[in-house]
Amino acid sequence: MNLQTYLRAGHPGLAVISSEEVRAEAEIASACAALGRSLHAWSSTEGLVDTGEGRVTPCPDPLEALQQLDGLFAADSSSEPQHVVLLRDLQLHLDQSDPMLVRRIKDTLRVAKAHGHAIILLGCRLKLPAELEHEFTHIDFNLPGPEQLGVVLDGIAKSANLKDLPDELREAALQSALGLTTTEAENAFALSVVETSGIDPVVIAREKARTLKRNGLVEVVEASTSLEDIGGLDQLKAWLDRRAGAFSTEARSYGLPAPKGLLIVGIPGTGKSLTAKATAGAFGLPLLRLDMGRVFGGIVGQSEANLRSVIQTAEAIAPCVLWIDEIEKGFSGSQSSGSTDGGTSSRVFGSFLSWMQEKTKAVFVVATANDVSKLPPEFLRKGRFDEMFFVDLPDSRERAAIWDIVIAKYGRKPTDFDTVVLARACEQFTGAEIEAVFIDALHEAFAEGAEPSERKHIVTGIGNTVPLANLMDGQIAALRHWAKGRAREAGASATNPSSAPRRRRIDPRAN
Ligand SMILES: Nc1ncnc2c1ncn2[C@@H]1O[C@H](COP(=O)(O)OP(=O)(O)OP(=O)(O)O)[C@@H](O)[C@H]1O
Ligand SMILES: [Mg+2]
Incomplete structure (x- = not known):
C-alpha cells in the first residue's frame, strides 16, 4: 500500500480496502509517524480519539464526528502538524446514502484539502454512494508478504x-x-x-x-498431473514445455517477461481441464482454481470486492497458476448486463481484463471455454493471453496415445492392447469418452472375474457408445469455423509427418 505517497500528494480522501483492520491500522499509524502527521481515529463506540495525546471526544453519531473534524481541521495553525483521521465503519452508515451525511463528508473533504489534512475510510467492502465514489482515492491493501x-x-x-x-x-x-x-x-x-x-x-x-x-472464491488444487498425462495436443504441450522455465530466477535475470496466460477453447471432454492442471505440474507452480460463478455474489458491490480479493490472493501466492474453468459462464452476463444487473458483470469483467493486461506479478492464467459465442470480443483481443488454443476431437494417432495413457492410468499395460486398432474403432470419440469406455470394460471384466479383453469388453463398449460429437455436429462445425485463423490448433497439424499413426507390436497372447 502506497499510503505515504498519497498522503504526501495531498489526497484528502482515501479509501483503504482490506479485511485486515489491525494490520491496516498499524500501517496507517506508521505512515503517519513517518510523515509527522497526527493520527485521529473515530468509531461509533469509542468516539473521536486523538491517538497521540489519548484525548477522547465522545461522538457516536457520524454527523457529529464530522462536525468535530471541521473544528479540528479549520482551527489548525500552520505550526501544527497536519491531521489524518481514520473513520471506522463509516461506509456502513452510508449504505442508505443519507443525503445529510454525504453532504457533510463532501464539506469535510473540502476543508481537509484546503488545509492539507486527510480522512481515511477502511473496510473490506467499500461501496460508496456514487456522489462520493470520485471523492476518494481507492487504495488496495495487499495481503502480507x-x-x-x-x-x-x-x-x-x-x-x-x-x-x-x-x-x-x-x-x-x-x-x-x-x-x-x-x-x-x-x-x-x-x-x-x-x-x-x-x-x-x-x-x-x-x-x-x-x-x-x-x-469460497479460490481453491488450492493439489495437481499431480503432468504433460505426459495428456494424449495428443502436441502443439499445446510443446508450447507449455517451452515456457516451463519462464518463472525461474534465471528467466528473470535473462529479461524474460513472465507469461500471462493461456486460453483453451474446445469441444467438451477433450482434455482442457486436464491441461490446465498439467500446466501447474509442468511449471512446478501451485495451482489455484477460481470459480467465476462465485465471484458474482448477490450483494451489490460484492462482485467487485470478490474479484479484488481473488487477485490479491493469487498475487500473494505468485508465482502460481490461476485456473478459471469454463470462463464463459462467469462472464456471460457481461454483454447483456446493462439491462439485467445494473452493469455489474461488465464492470467486473472490465476490471478483470485490465488486470490481465497490466498484471506484473507472475500469475499465469489458464482459462478454458466451451462456448465461445458467450465470450465478449474484447476478451479475445491480443495482449490478454499469450496464446489461444483450440482443442479439436483427437485424430486417430492422438486417440491411440490417449488409449495408452488411460490403460496405464488404471494399472494395466498398454502393450497388452492394440491401441492403434482401438483408436481406429473409436472415431469421433473424445478423451473423456475413451476413458469412460475403458472404465466400463473394467467393470464388465471384474464382474466376470477376468481381465478386460480388447475384443470382448472394449470393442463392444465402443460399439455401444454414441459419441457426443455425433449429436453436436453443428456446434462442433461452428466452433471449428470460429477457431480458424483465431486460435492455434492444440493438436499436431495434419501436415506433420509424425502425426501418422504408428502401429504397435501386437502381443498374440493378449485377449
Ligand atoms: N487428451 C487427453 N489425454 C488423456 N486423457 C484425456 C484427454 N482428454 C480427456 N481425457 C480424460 O477425460 C477426462 C475429462 O477431460 P477434461 O475434464 O480435461 O475435459 P474438458 O475438455 O475439460 O471437458 P469439459 O469441456 O466438459 O470441461 C480427463 O480427466 C482425462 O481422464
Ligand atoms: Mg473441463
Missing part, C-alpha cells in the same frame, strides 16, 4: 518456545502461508504447533487450502 508473515511466524515460534527455525524450514512455512491474512496465517502457524509441536509447512499448506476454500 513473506516479511510480514515472518514477523508473525517468529512471534508464534517464540511463544511456543521453539528453537530457532532452520532457514529452509522457515522459508517453506512462509511460502505455504502466502495468500492468507496475518490473522489466518497466525492461526495456521498455531495449529501446526499444536498438531506437530513444531512448524510444519504441510500442515500450514493444508490450513491455507481449507481457509481459501471456506472463503
Whole structure:
C-alpha cells in the first residue's frame, strides 16, 4: 500500500480496502509517524480519539464526528502538524446514502484539502454512494508478504518456545502461508504447533487450502498431473514445455517477461481441464482454481470486492497458476448486463481484463471455454493471453496415445492392447469418452472375474457408445469455423509427418 505517497500528494480522501483492520491500522499509524502527521481515529463506540495525546471526544453519531473534524481541521495553525483521521465503519452508515451525511463528508473533504489534512475510510467492502465514489482515492491493501508473515511466524515460534527455525524450514512455512491474512496465517502457524509441536509447512499448506476454500472464491488444487498425462495436443504441450522455465530466477535475470496466460477453447471432454492442471505440474507452480460463478455474489458491490480479493490472493501466492474453468459462464452476463444487473458483470469483467493486461506479478492464467459465442470480443483481443488454443476431437494417432495413457492410468499395460486398432474403432470419440469406455470394460471384466479383453469388453463398449460429437455436429462445425485463423490448433497439424499413426507390436497372447 502506497499510503505515504498519497498522503504526501495531498489526497484528502482515501479509501483503504482490506479485511485486515489491525494490520491496516498499524500501517496507517506508521505512515503517519513517518510523515509527522497526527493520527485521529473515530468509531461509533469509542468516539473521536486523538491517538497521540489519548484525548477522547465522545461522538457516536457520524454527523457529529464530522462536525468535530471541521473544528479540528479549520482551527489548525500552520505550526501544527497536519491531521489524518481514520473513520471506522463509516461506509456502513452510508449504505442508505443519507443525503445529510454525504453532504457533510463532501464539506469535510473540502476543508481537509484546503488545509492539507486527510480522512481515511477502511473496510473490506467499500461501496460508496456514487456522489462520493470520485471523492476518494481507492487504495488496495495487499495481503502480507513473506516479511510480514515472518514477523508473525517468529512471534508464534517464540511463544511456543521453539528453537530457532532452520532457514529452509522457515522459508517453506512462509511460502505455504502466502495468500492468507496475518490473522489466518497466525492461526495456521498455531495449529501446526499444536498438531506437530513444531512448524510444519504441510500442515500450514493444508490450513491455507481449507481457509481459501471456506472463503469460497479460490481453491488450492493439489495437481499431480503432468504433460505426459495428456494424449495428443502436441502443439499445446510443446508450447507449455517451452515456457516451463519462464518463472525461474534465471528467466528473470535473462529479461524474460513472465507469461500471462493461456486460453483453451474446445469441444467438451477433450482434455482442457486436464491441461490446465498439467500446466501447474509442468511449471512446478501451485495451482489455484477460481470459480467465476462465485465471484458474482448477490450483494451489490460484492462482485467487485470478490474479484479484488481473488487477485490479491493469487498475487500473494505468485508465482502460481490461476485456473478459471469454463470462463464463459462467469462472464456471460457481461454483454447483456446493462439491462439485467445494473452493469455489474461488465464492470467486473472490465476490471478483470485490465488486470490481465497490466498484471506484473507472475500469475499465469489458464482459462478454458466451451462456448465461445458467450465470450465478449474484447476478451479475445491480443495482449490478454499469450496464446489461444483450440482443442479439436483427437485424430486417430492422438486417440491411440490417449488409449495408452488411460490403460496405464488404471494399472494395466498398454502393450497388452492394440491401441492403434482401438483408436481406429473409436472415431469421433473424445478423451473423456475413451476413458469412460475403458472404465466400463473394467467393470464388465471384474464382474466376470477376468481381465478386460480388447475384443470382448472394449470393442463392444465402443460399439455401444454414441459419441457426443455425433449429436453436436453443428456446434462442433461452428466452433471449428470460429477457431480458424483465431486460435492455434492444440493438436499436431495434419501436415506433420509424425502425426501418422504408428502401429504397435501386437502381443498374440493378449485377449
Ligand atoms: N487428451 C487427453 N489425454 C488423456 N486423457 C484425456 C484427454 N482428454 C480427456 N481425457 C480424460 O477425460 C477426462 C475429462 O477431460 P477434461 O475434464 O480435461 O475435459 P474438458 O475438455 O475439460 O471437458 P469439459 O469441456 O466438459 O470441461 C480427463 O480427466 C482425462 O481422464
Ligand atoms: Mg473441463
